[in-house]
Amino acid sequence: MKPVRLAILGLGTVGGGVLKLLQENAAEIKRRTGREIQITHVGIRRPHPELNLDGIAQSADLLDIVRQPDVDIVVEVMGGIHPANEVILEAIKHGKQVVTANKALLAEHGNELFKAADDHAVQIAYEAAVAGGIPIIKVIREGLAANHIEWLAGIINGTGNFILTEMREKGRTFEDVLKEAQELGYAEADPTFDVEGIDAAHKLTLLASIAFGIPLQFDKVYTEGISKITAQDVKYAEELGFRIKHLGIARRAPQGIELRVHPTLIPQEQLLANVNGVKNAVLVQANAVGPTLYYGAGAGAGPTASAVVADVIDIVRDISYTEDGAGTIPQLAFEALSDVAILNREEMTTGYYLRVDVEDQTGVLADITTILSREGISIDAIMQQPRLKDLIPIVILTDPIVESKMETALTKIQALPATRGEIVRIRLESLES
């Protein structure tokens, strides 16, 4: 099969990320799709020596690129309304499939763009337009397709969530945190889109359409930002068992649909209340499945590229299927399975929680720590618990270590004269990325 050919329009943070991801994960992606993806054109306004563009045609004439016959898919990652709108329409007219991360464009002009796409029998894929790397569009359009969706509530602007998190955790003011967010690059010099909720309203517009099957109606979203939230109210909310989150909410009410973006007190014990920093999450309430929640990075080169390239892969499969009936999703996700070894228990690596009950503590602690140290096991924490039934429980947390070494150490500790009963050993994972 010949490769599927891609034009990437824009090589900024997101576009550069898409290019690099397609290059770095090329082998794994080909294992999934059974087909090569070739970048034939990039649309750029300045040279990009930091990127590998060997063999790729470079041009600033975007309309010309989308008319080229050696382009199957146009990836629009420039952002902004113009000229993205005109370029995508031209691509559609030339029968190109389109992938875009442009939430503002779709929320404000999507009805016409999707109509044009339907008329020309092409897709506009937009997973990256909402919640970055979280595949929330696929989840709602396909994964929850059996459900009548009742409402959804999402933290869909990372900048706003970062500001509210800092205000709560450190008692800082809005102005103070905003300044830091701008210095960190989380917030733009003009932060209006983020802090006044416009960006979230764009995303909510898209989510509501696919949840309820309604046209895109950005102008009807009630939008309120976080700039008036004070440290005082954050504190009072906390005392009452709530946290303030900037949510996009779409809800079917008896009289119609509510579309609203505003600061919201939610109960502290809700998972959504515990989504901190620049992370995003969307909670969906649907009639068959009940509540489900989707969490992850809502912005950044890698996460956005993950969503853009997932859309590309979907389209590559569709193209393969149309061309020769191949390209359905492989049963176990990959066209060819790998025979990489599965490790035995002794070869696995984890941290450990150990509880050793000892009769008399004199010297025992030294004996235990010496045994662990000789096996190369480093201790992360050690805690002597109050005497219980004449025994002193010693609790130890270790750093990750291969299980065979822990086995050796435990055999020796178990054999110490002071050790009573069987040593408790529970594995420990930091789950850090």
Next chain:
Amino acid sequence: MKPVRLAILGLGTVGGGVLKLLQENAAEIKRRTGREIQITHVGIRRPHPELNLDGIAQSADLLDIVRQPDVDIVVEVMGGIHPANEVILEAIKHGKQVVTANKALLAEHGNELFKAADDHAVQIAYEAAVAGGIPIIKVIREGLAANHIEWLAGIINGTGNFILTEMREKGRTFEDVLKEAQELGYAEADPTFDVEGIDAAHKLTLLASIAFGIPLQFDKVYTEGISKITAQDVKYAEELGFRIKHLGIARRAPQGIELRVHPTLIPQEQLLANVNGVKNAVLVQANAVGPTLYYGAGAGAGPTASAVVADVIDIVRDISYTEDGAGTIPQLAFEALSDVAILNREEMTTGYYLRVDVEDQTGVLADITTILSREGISIDAIMQQPRLKDLIPIVILTDPIVESKMETALTKIQALPATRGEIVRIRLESLES
């Protein structure tokens, strides 16, 4: 287009749920697929007067059902290895598409079943086999397809998580909670599959295959249950900042792949540590998107049916596409968009957090509560805060009320002689289902 025709094998909790969901959400599902789904056969061993089976052929001869020409998709929701294995193989030989929720069957015999499906160019869809209603199979196979997946860790057995949650929250013993779980119907009379991790190992086997592209290797999963976890260790873990969760973990290590199911200490601040009760969640670490998490109901009639029917919808779309090029996923998820009204702000209903700063409190509290009461606004909590800059902040939480009434009340409260500054009004949502 003629309807797509379904046979449902088994009408227990899950099968009954699938039937009811297809009947109850028929209109919404047709809006999504543009095509009718007709249940032509059910495979049952006893009458089901509680279900509406009008016009559906009923039989106990499952092999006969899957050979019928008026069946396009076979939904296997009987569970167990036999005769499910034989029936699915027969269905495949007759060119039927298969949807199953049978994790044990797939984990132990999936390699042969998927091979047979490939040979006959049909799909075996199995979203419901892992984590119930959470669309985790679709997320990993499609949504994260651009990524090299590094590891995943999941709470994928609700019974085990319920037991550990109760032990932690109430200091109860394993045996005590297990007994209650059995009485509540969360745990089987023979709880081995759940509490010894076999069920979780089945699910992990499937997750690992689609994450890494490896054959199903259930026999190589290291599996340890929760029956030896004591209230004492749960408490010590808590004191050290950790929680004990029963996790299925699949990880690429330098020497090979780790597949393991065991109790695990994880940091309290991790979202996974805050997944309580019978709920499931899967955390996936992938190279482009970073960590993402998927949370929801892992079992039960509705959630499982949600996943089964999502698979059916995917297949209906594939069939439509093959037959006449229709059936691609609609751009905004539905074939026909609805013109339901979007409400104005005044028509929206939410709870509220109010802060009224007052100069002198005598009688003011009564004035405020009277105004709220006259507008039909009920107060959920009221808290007088310590005097701040000569003003007394009164904080009020209200039950949900239509915004126009709150506007009226706030205008009146703002006009009270004791009110100083602008009243702070932040919306409040319980996010309960």
